[in-house]
Amino acid sequence: MAVSCRLTAIAAVMLLAASCSSAVPEVQPEGRVGLDGFSASVGSVTVSAGPSVAPEGTSISVVPSQSTPGQSLTYLDPISEPISITLGEGQRQPDAPISISTEVDGGIDVEQRLSAGDLLVLISETGAGELDVHPAQWDPSTRVASATTMHLSGFVAGFISMQKIMSQMGDLIDQAAGQTFPRPPDCQSRVQTPSGIEYTVQRVTRDVAWPCLAIDEAGGIRLDLHSNSPFVYRVRTEPPRPGQGAPGLDVSNIVTQLVYDIVFSAELDREGALLPGGSSTFRYLPDSPPRNGELVAEAVLSYVELSLFAVDVAVGPFGGSKELETALQQAEFVECVAGAIEPSIDGLNFTDVFVFTANCLSPILDTAPKYVLGQVAQAVISGVPILTTMWRGVESSVAELFGMDSDTSATLLIGAGRPNAEYIGTWTGQVSGDSVDYSVRATIREQDGILVADVEYPELGCGGTWTQFLTAETTATFTEVITYGNSQCIDESTVEISPDVGSLQYFIDYGRKKLSSGMTQTS
Secondary structure, eight states: OOOOOOOOHHHHHHTHHHHHOTTSOOBOOEEEOBTTBEEEEETTEEEEEOGGGSOTTOEEEEEEOSSOTTTTOTTEEEOSOOEEEEETTTTBOOSSOEEEEEEOOTTSOHHHHHHTTOEEEEEEEOTTOOEEEEEOEEETTTTEEEEEESSOSEEEEEEEOHHHHHHHHHHHHHHHHTOOOOOOTTOOSEEEOTTSOEEEEOOOGGGOEEEEEEEOTTSOEEEEEEEOSSSOEEEEEESOOOOEEEOOSSHHHHHHHHHHHHHTGGGTTTOEEEOTTOEEEEEEOTTSOOOEEEEEEOHHHHHHHHHHHHHHHHHGGGTHHHHHHHHTTOHHHHHHHHHHHGGGGGGOOHHHHHHHHHHHHGGGSOHHHHHHHHHHHHHHHHOOHHHHHHHHHHHHHHHHHTTTTSOOEEEEEEEEESOGGGTOEEEEEEEBSSSSOEEEEEEEEEETTEEEEEEEEGGGTEEEEEEEEEEOSSOEEEEEEEEEOTTTSOSEEEEEEEEETTEEEEEEEOSSOEEEEEEEEOO
8 A cells, every 4th residue: 555645734744754754664554445455564564454354445544552562561572663553443343364564673583582482472452451462473584573463452563581481480489488477466475264274375486477375255265376487387286176277368378278278178177277478277175275286388388379479470461360369269270270289299399380270270361361371381391491491490499498408397385374473472381201301482483474483492502593394274394403502402303383372382303202392472
């Protein structure tokens, strides 16, 4: 089609620079569908179609786009001028495919990029911001990349860079490695039942969770564990109780919880899952209080969690994040992931789980995110040298995050006993059961949540310290260490103290004898 001179005065002014400067591409902005269809060009981009594209005489407009489609695709490298195409003054879509061809600049090594796993595509974006991807064909003899479309909007040709996608996935995993979560403001480590028994939970080893205690309306005990780690943990307590999981707000959290419920369904009556940023609640009857717990990091569930984050890097810009949420409503997706990992859960690595997750998600995605995700999953296992090297870097980050060569379990202890206030003070008494009776004087106080004491035996000329190491419902147990007068007393012994009405019962076991005393408070 010849360059049209039938431009309005406004259009002529807008295109004046194009007619006067070779730096701006020649534009053939207007035309109509003829007996042979149409063909129009903007710079290096040519748009064409056969006569069945629209009724003869239908107007066609191909003009430079004011913005580049796909700017939200942080892994897209454009290689053409952005254009906008309308048919019938924007009132209709084509009845047959329209071809968009781009003559690629000689400075771009297309073959090298294709061999590196990059995707040659045409990206389209509607006025509403909806993105689509059209795989392009490459003709090295003419250096033309071409693709077809059935929906008109803004277009740009370019490469989807697999290296950028994998780099962004690696960055995300590195961020996950540093995840911690705040202690809930209303978290209590010590509670007292209506019967007067006090329960105290020690901090979880390695600080991977925040343990909190509460008393329910029936006088039972509730243990809430709040995540402070990027791991997924399976939690078991003594006595065994089911955990009620409360995943965080992330889509990946909710999916991982559902996968856990399927894979470990046989264990749900005696354990619970603790997900990053989430919590798990365990409830105990008054006559069967909690004593301890173990948190064991579950690597494969953690891989599921990270895989969903990694998937979102690839498909999120195409609206895939919303589709991931939609996937939660489709049981077949969760069942697909669970079914893929369950048979060999102990032998799977991150790559296995990522590919399983991508394959299970693809059927419920729209065409564009499905295409990109499928290509990423293929690139992970394709053996392209540079991508293999980059993916190994991602795997290494995951391995480092989950400490595959170290113990990733954690424990917690819950003590039950009388309130510390019942022990605090200065107490004296007479010790009986040895060759001679003698007096004991102990000043008990609380320090860093446990009971400690200074103790002396005046007649024996010795004394030292008590440090609590165990709490039971009616007894506090101490290690006694003699710090002076060692010739008269055993260096180290075990002391048990039991509260009574207005007094303490004292028992000491120093290997040869067990001695006792009733102690009264003097201050």
